[in-house]
Amino acid sequence: MSRWPTIVVLLSLAACGGADGPTPEEAGPAFPVAKTADAGPVRLTVRLSAESLSLAEALVLEEEVSAEPGFTAELPEFDASEFEGFGAVAVTESPPVEEAGRTVLRRRVTLEPERSGTLGIPPRESWFRRQGEDRESPVQSDPIPIAVAPIEDPSAAAIPEPRGLLRPEEVAAGGGPSPLLFLAGLPVLALVAILVLRRRRRPAPPPVPAHEIAFESLRRLVAAKLLEAGETERFFTVLAAILREYVERRFAVRAPERTTEEFLREAAEHEALAAHREGLRGFLTFADRVKFARHAAAESDVQTSFDTVKTFVALTAEGAHA
Numbered sequence: 001m002s003r004w005p006t007i008v009v010l011l012s013l014a015a016c017g018g019a020d021g022p023t024p025e026e027a028g029p030a031f032p033v034a035k036t037a038d039a040g041p042v043r044l045t046v047r048l049s050a051e052s053l054s055l056a057e058a059l060v061l062e063e064e065v066s067a068e069p070g071f072t073a074e075l076p077e078f079d080a081s082e083f084e085g086f087g088a089v090a091v092t093e094s095p096p097v098e099e100a101g102r103t104v105l106r107r108r109v110t111l112e113p114e115r116s117g118t119l120g121i122p123p124r125e126s127w128f129r130r131q132g133e134d135r136e137s138p139v140q141s142d143p144i145p146i147a148v149a150p151i152e153d154p155s156a157a158a159i160p161e162p163r164g165l166l167r168p169e170e171v172a173a174g175g176g177p178s179p180l181l182f183l184a185g186l187p188v189l190a191l192v193a194i195l196v197l198r199r200r201r202r203p204a205p206p207p208v209p210a211h212e213i214a215f216e217s218l219r220r221l222v223a224a225k226l227l228e229a230g231e232t233e234r235f236f237t238v239l240a241a242i243l244r245e246y247v248e249r250r251f252a253v254r255a256p257e258r259t260t261e262e263f264l265r266e267a268a269e270h271e272a273l274a275a276h277r278e279g280l281r282g283f284l285t286f287a288d289r290v291k292f293a294r295h296a297a298a299e300s301d302v303q304t305s306f307d308t309v310k311t312f313v314a315l316t317a318e319g320a321h322a
Contacts, residue, residue, distance in 0.1 A: 032051065033051045034046070035141050035144055041071045043066050043139075044124065044139045046062070046141045047062040048061055048062075049061075051145075051147065052149065055149070060111075063106065063107045063109075065105045065128075066102040068102055071130055071131065072128060073103075073128035075105050075106075085114055090109070093106070093107045113148040118145055118146070118147055119148055120145045122143055123142060123143050124141045125138050210249035211246070211250070214243075214309075217245075218242060218309070221235070232290060233290055233291050235302070237287075239309060243280075247263075251272060251316075254266075272316060276315070283309065
């Protein structure tokens with residue numbers, strides 16, 4: 001069994017934005033698990049795409065509230081922190097529809113497990129009232145246990161074909177390109193695309209958001225299997241490069257050329273980065289020790305470092321609400 005199974009927890013394709021697969025709505029997932037709570041005029045149903053999965057898979061949760069005529073109901077309040085052990089990576093709500101004489105509201109949430117073991121969907125609570133009245137009543141579903149299995153083989157996690165970002169072969173071979181330049185292919189491809197589009201008198205496509213580039217690069221890093229090959233120093237070199245490249249693209253901070261201390265000083269002066277300064281300091285300082293002082297990194301150190309980078313990107317991505 002691999003020594004580094006937990007690192008795959010953050011790399012399921014639904015998790016990191018910019019995956020090529022269909023959305024939950026487009027895919028039309030089956031829901032073999034369904035729990036219903038009935039409160040007379042209002043019914044709350046919680047559906048799951050699976051009752052057991054692996055760390056490399058995503059779970060789709062569907063919440064449905066239906067109300068009889070004369071009653072209004074609300075979907076359960078959504079708070080991602082309530083789903084302990086899961087990260088919410090996509091949330092969509094459908095407009096109200098009329099089905100069989102009832103008003104139906106639906107929400108779908110794509111969840112990614114963050115650890116193996118027995119996790120669960122907490123009780124979900126909806127509030128409803130009779131139209132014209134102020135008094136509200138609740139209807140609550142039962143909790144649903146979810147079994148999450150660890151990854152025995154990291155290759156079991158499906159990785160999409162490279163799209164001009166970080167490629168496994170670029171970091172797996174010791175003589176490959178500098179990790180700080182692993183995104184160099186993207187601007188070249190973008191330039192070619194722009195020239196072709198101009199010739200066709202079409203507008204250039206919008207730039208790829210910085211967080212999508214970072215998430216895709218994290219996938220490539222896991223696909224390279226550097227940890228399994230014992231290349232821990234190179235793993236941290238590339239991981240730090242992904243973070244610095246993201247900061248430069250997202251915040252126009254010249255992170256790649258700065259020393260760690262120079263970068264942190266500039267980050268402290270940047271309003272959006274100041275709140276993350278200590279977390280970034282901890283990661284970059286540890287990465288420097290691994291890269292330059294041959295410091296041994298335990299499995300928990302690798303997981304914590306990877307979590308730090310991915311969480312930072314998720315919290316500071318365009319459109320994210322910190």
